[in-house]
Structure formats: structure tokens, C-alpha cells
Amino acid sequence: MDQNFSFTIFNSAEALPATWDTIAEQNAFLSRSYLSVLERSAPDNMECHFIGLFKDGTLCGIALAQYINLSRVNTFVEEKRRFSLKDYIFKQFSSHILVIGNNTLTGQNAYLLTDAVPETTALSLLRRSLQQLAREYRKKCVYMNVLAIKDFNREELPDFKAAGFNGYYQFCTQPNMIFSIKENWGNIEDYLADLNTKYRTQYNRARKKSEGIEKKKLSLEEIIEQQDRIHELYLTVAGNASFNTFHLPKDHFGSFKRELKDDFLFYGYFLNGKLIGFNTLIKNGSDMDTYFLGYDDAVQKEKMLYLNMLYDMVSYAIKKGFKHVIFARSAMEIKSSVGAKAEEVYGIIKHTNPLLNAFMAKLFPYFDPKVEWKERSPFR
Incomplete structure (x- = not known):
């Protein structure tokens, strides 16, 4: 990667660079005002982090990352009143999740880039920022089980592969x-x-x-x-x-x-x-x-x-x-x-345990709730 590109992780919306909103004006869900209120009123089991991408010290990309602690929420509602094997297994091996994207929304609200940074360069920086965040949590004795990026379009998939997201399982859940x-x-x-x-x-x-x-x-x-x-x-x-x-x-x-x-x-x-x-x-x-x-x-x-x-x-x-x-x-x-x-919106996911990650193609469909539905055509 070109050495003049870098990333910085901000742990508070108040610390964001003054130029943040010049990029965020394309999407209100990455604006300082939205991120500030999301940070302050986030669910108890969620922590927000903000990533700035820089070229020669100038901001050229912005992103949102979230840590989600699923051990603090009842995940599978269908068996909430009795012991759930699915819930037990899920929480044993997938409680701590680090995701680039917004878990409270649907759609590509994860990052925005300027023309100054190529897409693959930016995604490579985001991959490294995920790893950096995981290391910072490890210092606090919080060990990430899953790394993910959520809700992007099919056309963007080749860029993720080119950016070095090796070993990540590609998934497509309920549509937007x-x-x-x-x-x-x-x-x-x-x-x-x-x-x-x-x-x-x-x-x-x-x-x-x-x-x-x-x-x-x-x-x-x-x-x-x-x-x-x-x-x-x-x-x-x-x-x-x-x-x-x-x-x-x-x-x-x-x-x-x-x-x-x-x-x-x-x-x-x-x-x-x-x-x-x-x-x-x-x-x-x-x-x-x-x-x-x-x-x-x-x-x-x-x-x-x-x-x-x-x-x-x-x-x-x-x-x-x-x-x-x-x-x-x-x-x-x-x-x-x-x-x-x-x-259709896509995501990529990787388990930090190499053995479990090798079986992600079988595990993910087991935990992903399937919803059967029929598309309607109301217009003449």
C-alpha cells in the first residue's frame, strides 16, 4: 500500500476532524450530529468507534465501526422462555462482534470516500483498522469472536477480495x-x-x-x-x-x-x-x-x-x-x-477461531433466520 495513506480510530464523536462533515454530507448517517447522538444513546451492548482515512494528512474517507456484545441480549427470540441450544452455542462462540457498519440501520451506511483514495486502498485500511480495534479490545481482556462488514452492494464484492479480505465468508440475508x-x-x-x-x-x-x-x-x-x-x-x-x-x-x-x-x-x-x-x-x-x-x-x-x-x-x-x-x-x-x-445487500464475516471459520459456510446458515415471503406487485 502507498505509504502516504493512513487511518486513525476515534473513540468519541467529539474528537472527529473538523472536515468530517464535508465528506458526510452525502449521507446523514455518517454526519457528526447523527454519530454523536448514536454514540450517546446507543444500546447498552453496543460501543461506537469512528475511523478517519487520510492521504498525506488530509481526510479522504470516513467510516463507522461498532462493537456488539451479544452476551448481554436475548438473541433468538423464538426460544426466549426456555433453554435454547442455538442461543447457548451462539453466545459461547460469537458473543463479541466487531463490525464496520451500522447495526441499527439497513443499507450502506458504513463508509464514505473521496476521489483521493482508491476503493481497494480504503478497504485495505478498514481491514487493518478492524484488526487494530480487535487488538485494543484484547488489551481490555475482551476477545473478539467475529469480524464483519455489513450491507454493501454486489458490485463492491470484488473490491473486498482485492483489498485482502481473505478467509471472510460472504453472506446475503434479508433484503433492504x-x-x-x-x-x-x-x-x-x-x-x-x-x-x-x-x-x-x-x-x-x-x-x-x-x-x-x-x-x-x-x-x-x-x-x-x-x-x-x-x-x-x-x-x-x-x-x-x-x-x-x-x-x-x-x-x-x-x-x-x-x-x-x-x-x-x-x-x-x-x-x-x-x-x-x-x-x-x-x-x-x-x-x-x-x-x-x-x-x-x-x-x-x-x-x-x-x-x-x-x-x-x-x-x-x-x-x-x-x-x-x-x-x-x-x-x-x-x-x-x-x-x-x-x-439485496451483502456482508462479509470472519470468525477469529480458524477452525470455526473453516466451517462458516455451514454455521452461518444455521444461525441466520430464514424468512419465506412472496413478492407482491401492486401497480398496474
Whole structure:
């Protein structure tokens, strides 16, 4: 590697170089403000690190790394009430994970580069930074089991091989669901006009079911006031997931609203004055990223609340002129029923135990929850 390239690991967002945001302006999820609030309100089992890539002392690339301690969270939800062999094995051999990327999001939010650094050079630096972070944790008697980079596109795979990521297993899990907004849509009526009869009927039925529910954009003060109920609703949804690597702290959404202000949107859904659901959105340039949500299970089924939330997100994004809604992973079938398309995202992973790493191709599919779903085509 060219000797004038180097990397620096920053363990606090406050220590980031002044020029960081000149690169991060392409992606809000790598900005100083976002990384600062993520660091302060991260799940208890997650620690954030920030990597600067330099050429001749000038910043030319930025990246996010996270240490995740899975021994502190119930990973496999399906067997949470009794002894789980899968969970036991997983925690014995894969509890300590170091990943370049953002475990709370879906999509390529791991790194950004300028033209001053070739992709393979940058990835080689990131590989070395992973190893350096692992050594620093070892000094604290924390021994990494797994090293990984998550959520990049198929086209980038050859660059990782060229950058020396030898022995890493390539994987592809649940896709990122992306809703693209057509240029001729100015409002929700234009969207509805493009739906076929079956899915227009689905929309009308969902809207009818939601009668009596009041939707309200919550201020910071209102989020704090409802904090306990919000956390309860969030945990209901998190508890339904087949695989968990973290749980958000109770003050997470208030912290995000305080820091990101109008770029973070929190919508509460009320029935008879009681909060029965919420969803959150983060503005990211021309994209609108859906964030976490929560709901009362009983009300959600009766009122088709989740589907109505999806329609609300679509309506808002169309009205405000966004190009995409990033719906992320999970619930792929219902998201495709409103028009989202699946985009495959890839990752690479390596176990630090050479024997276990040799069997990664067999082990990873065992632990990776398989989700069967049928893609829907709602448009005419």
C-alpha cells in the first residue's frame, strides 16, 4: 500500500476532524450530529468507534465501526422462555462482534470516500483498522469472536477480495425494501391511481379500519412525556423479531429528537387519548429512511395499524418530494404490497477461531433466520 495513506480510530464523536462533515454530507448517517447522538444513546451492548482515512494528512474517507456484545441480549427470540441450544452455542462462540457498519440501520451506511483514495486502498485500511480495534479490545481482556462488514452492494464484492479480505465468508440475508417514488406523483391520489384494483381495495379497507385513530407529530417534550409507553410499544415489536442483537434504551427517541430536530420525525397514533403506536423517520438527502416503530399488538391487528403506517410514510414522502422511502428489513411481503422492491445487500464475516471459520459456510446458515415471503406487485 502507498505509504502516504493512513487511518486513525476515534473513540468519541467529539474528537472527529473538523472536515468530517464535508465528506458526510452525502449521507446523514455518517454526519457528526447523527454519530454523536448514536454514540450517546446507543444500546447498552453496543460501543461506537469512528475511523478517519487520510492521504498525506488530509481526510479522504470516513467510516463507522461498532462493537456488539451479544452476551448481554436475548438473541433468538423464538426460544426466549426456555433453554435454547442455538442461543447457548451462539453466545459461547460469537458473543463479541466487531463490525464496520451500522447495526441499527439497513443499507450502506458504513463508509464514505473521496476521489483521493482508491476503493481497494480504503478497504485495505478498514481491514487493518478492524484488526487494530480487535487488538485494543484484547488489551481490555475482551476477545473478539467475529469480524464483519455489513450491507454493501454486489458490485463492491470484488473490491473486498482485492483489498485482502481473505478467509471472510460472504453472506446475503434479508433484503433492504426500497420504495421508489415516480416523478408524476404529486400526492397520494396519484399513487392510488397507479395501483391495481386489488391493492386500491386494500388501501381503502385499511383506511376504513383506522377510523377513530388520531395521528399526531410529537414534539421533544411530548416524546419525553410518553417515554415509558413508547418503550413498551417498541419492545412489543422487538419481541416479535426472530433475531435480536440489541434493545434501544428508553431515552433513545428523545435523544434523537433533541439532536436531529426537524430531520427526525416522530408520529404517535392515539385511540381514545391513549398512545397505541408510533413510527419514526429520518431525512437523509433525497431519501426518507424509516427508523424504529412500535404498536399495541391487539390494536394493530384490529385496526391494520402497521399497514396504515406504511401508507402514511408513502404519503408523506410523496408530498415532500423525496425520491425513495428506505423501508429496511423485516415484513418484506407487506412492504412489497405497498410498492417497495427488494434490494439485496451483502456482508462479509470472519470468525477469529480458524477452525470455526473453516466451517462458516455451514454455521452461518444455521444461525441466520430464514424468512419465506412472496413478492407482491401492486401497480398496474
